[in-house]
Amino acid sequence: MGQAAEQNQPEVVGRARARDIAAVATLWLPVLVVGVTATSWLDRLPADLPKQWGPDGVTSTAPTWLLLLIAVVLSLAAAVGSLLALPAGAAPNRRTIFLASGFVAGLAASVWLVCAGSTILAGSAEPEVGAWPLLAILSCGYGGIAALLASPWSAPPRTAALHDDAATDGAATDGAATDGAADLYADTEEAWSSTEVSPLFAWLAAALGLGAVGLLFGPLLAGGTTPAKLIGAATLAVIALVSAAFARIQVGIDARGLLVSSGTLGIPLRTIPLAAIDAVHADYLEALRWGGWGYRVMPGRSAVILRSGPGLIVSLTSGSQFALSLKEPDEPAGLLAALAKPA
Numbered sequence: 001m002g003q004a005a006e007q008n009q010p011e012v013v014g015r016a017r018a019r020d021i022a023a024v025a026t027l028w029l030p031v032l033v034v035g036v037t038a039t040s041w042l043d044r045l046p047a048d049l050p051k052q053w054g055p056d057g058v059t060s061t062a063p064t065w066l067l068l069l070i071a072v073v074l075s076l077a078a079a080v081g082s083l084l085a086l087p088a089g090a091a092p093n094r095r096t097i098f099l100a101s102g103f104v105a106g107l108a109a110s111v112w113l114v115c116a117g118s119t120i121l122a123g124s125a126e127p128e129v130g131a132w133p134l135l136a137i138l139s140c141g142y143g144g145i146a147a148l149l150a151s152p153w154s155a156p157p158r159t160a161a162l163h164d165d166a167a168t169d170g171a172a173t174d175g176a177a178t179d180g181a182a183d184l185y186a187d188t189e190e191a192w193s194s195t196e197v198s199p200l201f202a203w204l205a206a207a208l209g210l211g212a213v214g215l216l217f218g219p220l221l222a223g224g225t226t227p228a229k230l231i232g233a234a235t236l237a238v239i240a241l242v243s244a245a246f247a248r249i250q251v252g253i254d255a256r257g258l259l260v261s262s263g264t265l266g267i268p269l270r271t272i273p274l275a276a277i278d279a280v281h282a283d284y285l286e287a288l289r290w291g292g293w294g295y296r297v298m299p300g301r302s303a304v305i306l307r308s309g310p311g312l313i314v315s316l317t318s319g320s321q322f323a324l325s326l327k328e329p330d331e332p333a334g335l336l337a338a339l340a341k342p343a
Contacts, residue, residue: 014091016151023146027082027101030075030109030142038068041116046125049115058126067115070231074108077238082146084267093266095147100241102143107234110139192253192335195263196325198306200293202247208240241265246294249304251324253336258314260304260324269295269304272322277340278315282329285311290323312336 048061078101084090085097114136118127215233248263257273290296290303303323305311312329314322314336326332 014088016086016088016091016094019149020086020094020151023098023149024079024082024086026146026149027098027105027143028079030105031072031079034068034071034075034109034112037113037116038072041120042068045116045119048125049119050126051115057128062115064116067112067231071108071112074231074234074238075105078102078105078108084265085150087268089261089268090266091151093264095150097265097267098146098150099143100237102146103140104234104238104241106139106142107136107237108231110136111231111234191255191339192332194251194326194328194332196249196251196306196327198247198249198325200307201243201245205240205243205247208236208243212236212240242294245269246304246306249306249325251326251332253332253339255339257340258322258324258336270302270322272314272316274340276316276318277336278317280312280314280333280337280340282326282333283311283313283323285309285313285323285325 042064045064047064049064049067050058050060051062051067052058052060081104082098082101085094085101090097114132118130118132119125122128212233215236244264245262245267246264249269250259250261250263252259252261255274257271257275257277259268260270261268285303285305285308287293287305287308290301290305291298293305293307296303296305300319301321301323304325305323306325309325310327310329311323311325312333314324316322
């Protein structure tokens with residue numbers, strides 16, 4: 001009986017497979033490379049490392065500890081960020097996350113290798129740059145390895161929502177109709193969903209992405225090499241990725257509760273179970289009143305704010321509140337309140 005029940009359980013769509021875990025493992029290699037080389041080289045490195053070269057050699061330097069710290073923080077952040085691609089909900093954008101994480105991790109590690117490795121091999125505090133910049137350029141595509149390893153994604157066929165004819169025969173009272181709506185949606189795969197788009201975050205992500213490309217390739221095309229600007233490009237790329245996460249938001253309401261995720265990256269942002277909901281209502285959301293734009297966290301409340309305008313406010317049984325920008329919040333507010341109503 002137990003084995004039969006396990007066989008009848010449907011497979012979770014988008015579940016991470018062994019090859020996806022292997023892909024994530026490759027994105028931790030830059031962290032390992034930075035750690036191993038730092039441990040081996042640190043006692044042989046000068047207090048300052050070259051970070052910019054010109055036609056006549058090294059033109060500027062930076063503290064060794066600072067370049068190492070930047071390399072560790074960025075490569076580690078990218079590696080940890082790659083873990084966000086493993087949940088089933090991130091499956092449609094898994095390869096995109098791997099590409100972005102690999103770009104940041106590879107570039108951060110390569111900048112450290114350019115600055116420190118060239119110094120170690122030359123045995124001088126003012127090494128010639130040589131062909132080291134090629135490493136930084138090639139490292140930008142490091143995420144392609146993980147993307148190729150990742151399982152291919154194909155969207156499952158959408159199933160039609162189930163309808164309860166008894167709940168729509170017109171004979172029920174208003175109160176019974178509300179209960180019927182809750183019963184109706186409780187058995188559906190997805191009761192309500194919406195996609196919210198934010199031009200603000202889309203344009204911001206595009207601008208930062210172009211800035212990152214400019215900092216990366218501009219100095220190289222001009223004939224100079226600037227590892228410090230490569231670090232700046234990686235930083236801008238990270239901020240662009242965060243901005244892109246809020247350019248398109250997916251909102252869903254079903255028997256699990258309220259689900260909010262990044263439609264761009266497929267990363268879950270917030271899930272509120274029905275049992276945790278005390279009340280729901282639609283309201284006008286002032287962005288500054290909720291702390292600004294993006295994912296905001298304040299004492300006693302949090303929010304995903306895309307713009308000042310209509311939105312949904314969910315009061316939780318814990319006493320806190322969660323707000324979400326929605327262009328048409330009335331329908332989801334009523335539905336979520338009906339589903340969260342105690343039986």
